[in-house]
Amino acid sequence: MRTLALVVCAALPARQVQDLVGLAQQNGWDVWVIATPNACAFIDQPLLTAITGRPIVVDASETPLPHFSASVVAPATFNTLRKWSQGIADTYALTLLLD
DSSP: OEEEEEEEOSSGGGGGHHHHHHHHHHTTEEEEEEEOGGGGGTSOHHHHHHHHTSOOBSSTTTSOOOOOSEEEESSOOHHHHHHHHHTOOOSHHHHHHHO
8 A cells, every 4th residue: 555644734625635645545556644843733633633544744753654655735835835945854754854
């Protein structure tokens, strides 16, 4: 099975990220939700934990992670895109994207 890192940033569309998880799962992806610390206020963590079968990852020390086949950033905020382009890794989500 292909493994997807779904990086979620803090923006209103994050409230519907479970729809993207469902679509990816229907297409054979094992989805791991990697949230920025601020994104946790926007997402439904219990729902995402239930549909993925694992906790939301905010810090790499919380959960051992697999090798990801692909990464998707949704929603991608300007702040995260700017930091990503400048190589700034001040959250685990950005660290993952810069690897």
